[in-house]
Amino acid sequence: MRDVQSWLQERLPGLIAEHAVPGIAVGVWVGGEVVDAAAGVLNTATGVEATTDSIFQIGSVTKVLTATLAMQLVDERKVELDAPVRRYLPGFARDVTVRQLMCHVAGFEGDIFTDTGPGDDCIERYVDLLADVPQLFAPGSMFSYNNAAFCVLGRLIEVVRGKQFDACMRDHLFEPLGMTHAANNPYEAILHRAAVGHLHGQPVKTWAMARSNAPAGSMLAMRARDLVRFARLQGQVLSADSAAAMQEPQITLPDIGWADAWGLGWEMSELPGGTVIGHDGSTVGQAAFLRVVPERDVAIAILTNGGTPRPVHAELMGRLLQELAGVTFPELPVPDPGARPAHPERYVGRYTSRESITDVRLDTDGRLWLEQTPIGVSAEVGDQPHRTELVAWRGDSLLPVEPSGGVHWPVAFVGRDSDGRAQYLHTGRADLRSSSIG
Numbered sequence: 001m002r003d004v005q006s007w008l009q010e011r012l013p014g015l016i017a018e019h020a021v022p023g024i025a026v027g028v029w030v031g032g033e034v035v036d037a038a039a040g041v042l043n044t045a046t047g048v049e050a051t052t053d054s055i056f057q058i059g060s061v062t063k064v065l066t067a068t069l070a071m072q073l074v075d076e077r078k079v080e081l082d083a084p085v086r087r088y089l090p091g092f093a094r095d096v097t098v099r100q101l102m103c104h105v106a107g108f109e110g111d112i113f114t115d116t117g118p119g120d121d122c123i124e125r126y127v128d129l130l131a132d133v134p135q136l137f138a139p140g141s142m143f144s145y146n147n148a149a150f151c152v153l154g155r156l157i158e159v160v161r162g163k164q165f166d167a168c169m170r171d172h173l174f175e176p177l178g179m180t181h182a183a184n185n186p187y188e189a190i191l192h193r194a195a196v197g198h199l200h201g202q203p204v205k206t207w208a209m210a211r212s213n214a215p216a217g218s219m220l221a222m223r224a225r226d227l228v229r230f231a232r233l234q235g236q237v238l239s240a241d242s243a244a245a246m247q248e249p250q251i252t253l254p255d256i257g258w259a260d261a262w263g264l265g266w267e268m269s270e271l272p273g274g275t276v277i278g279h280d281g282s283t284v285g286q287a288a289f290l291r292v293v294p295e296r297d298v299a300i301a302i303l304t305n306g307g308t309p310r311p312v313h314a315e316l317m318g319r320l321l322q323e324l325a326g327v328t329f330p331e332l333p334v335p336d337p338g339a340r341p342a343h344p345e346r347y348v349g350r351y352t353s354r355e356s357i358t359d360v361r362l363d364t365d366g367r368l369w370l371e372q373t374p375i376g377v378s379a380e381v382g383d384q385p386h387r388t389e390l391v392a393w394r395g396d397s398l399l400p401v402e403p404s405g406g407v408h409w410p411v412a413f414v415g416r417d418s419d420g421r422a423q424y425l426h427t428g429r430a431d432l433r434s435s436s437i438g
Contacts, residue, residue, distance in 0.1 A: 004035055013039045019406070027227060038054060044198065051193060055189060062216065066153055066154055107142075113147070117212075123212055142414070143251045166214070172237065183221045183222065195303070209284060247263050248264075259278075272328040273326040273327035275295065298324050311406050314331075340366065344368040348361060358431060
């Protein structure tokens with residue numbers, strides 16, 4: 001492990017400089033021993049140095065912690081996974097189960113970021129507003145990443161526990177697991193050395209997103225050492241059955257360059273050398289990556305605060321997983337600009353959600369183009385319009401020629417209508433075709 005720490009300390013400054021990442025912290029757990037390293041700055045405006053005790057926002061990695069809180073209630077026989085959510089939230093209108101919330105198959109539109117204020121009733125008020133959210137597909141029939149579902153799960157935890165979500169997180173995870181550098185919100189984060197997110201090279205003006213989205217990942221921050229501690233000691237606050245159940249595949253994902261399957265909170269991939277579970281997260285200008293190889297007792301956390309973090313994550317995870325767990329990390333996909341999709345006309349159309357409008361068109365040369373326009377909160381936080389050609393990759397999964405965030409994320413076209421046209425554009429979220437376009 002000393003060699004790991006030495007390599008990190010040597011490599012991190014140059015790596016983040018290459019990809020314009022202001023600051024980074026890395027935590028590595030192997031067989032109960034933890035090493036960590038940090039480089040760069042927490043805020044380019046102040047020049048405060050990133051240290052191993054610095055806390056970064058973990059974004060949607062929070063979902064694994066939220067799922068753990070729910071599984072504790074399963075252990076206590078206060079919640080049943082296959083019970084309808086309305087058993088615990090009588091006013092909830094959706095016909096979905098607790099399990100379906102936890103593995104992203106609830107079927108209603110999930111990127112709902114309504115801010116219902118800073119009060120302790122914010123999650124309750126948020127869940128009440130979901131009654132008008134569109135149902136995209138039948139519950140359990142397919143995967144579509146769903147932030148809103150985890151907010152519903154957070155509200156369920158509040159109701160069954162009889163206390164606010166932040167208190168549940170602290171009382172049932174932070175304190176039992178000795179996570180001393182973890183913060184639920186800005187008021188707790190200010191007590192620590194906290195990273196600030198950066199967009200387009202500048203510090204963001206807002207540290208946290210809406211408190212109503214806390215169970216999905218809008219606020220939680222911690223140091224890398226505490227995140228790997230949670231990942232490997234999670235079983236101390238769960239029964240063996242519940243810890244194992246979280247790592248059992250529940251739904252297979254489309255071919256979108258993410259994991260192979262999703263469990264209860266965890267995503268999972270079968271890679272050369274072993275099974276890897278994990279989760280990624282992003283907030284305004286911060287990104288987090290967690291990977292765990294349970295069979296080798298290895299966990300790696302990478303926390304960043306801006307720039308282009310995906311290539312940084314790929315290099316670090318690639319080397320560390322190979323050296324410490326014998327696992328080969330997949331290479332990022334690279335498009336072949338000359339690879340034309342077969343029957344591209346079946347993909348043409350407009351696909352919409354509350355966060356974007358995406359038009360897929362054929363030009364007169366038979367080339368397929370995707371143009372995405374952010375709307376709603378995505379536009380408010382600075383997401384930019386994106387236009388790229390789509391080229392053939394694997395079946396109905398195509399690759400954009402132009403990268404986003406340094407990565408050519410695959411786009412999958414899922415389902416068929418009676419005319420053979422794709423029903424959904426899938427990028428992790430299933431965006432429903434809303435109309436045909438020329």
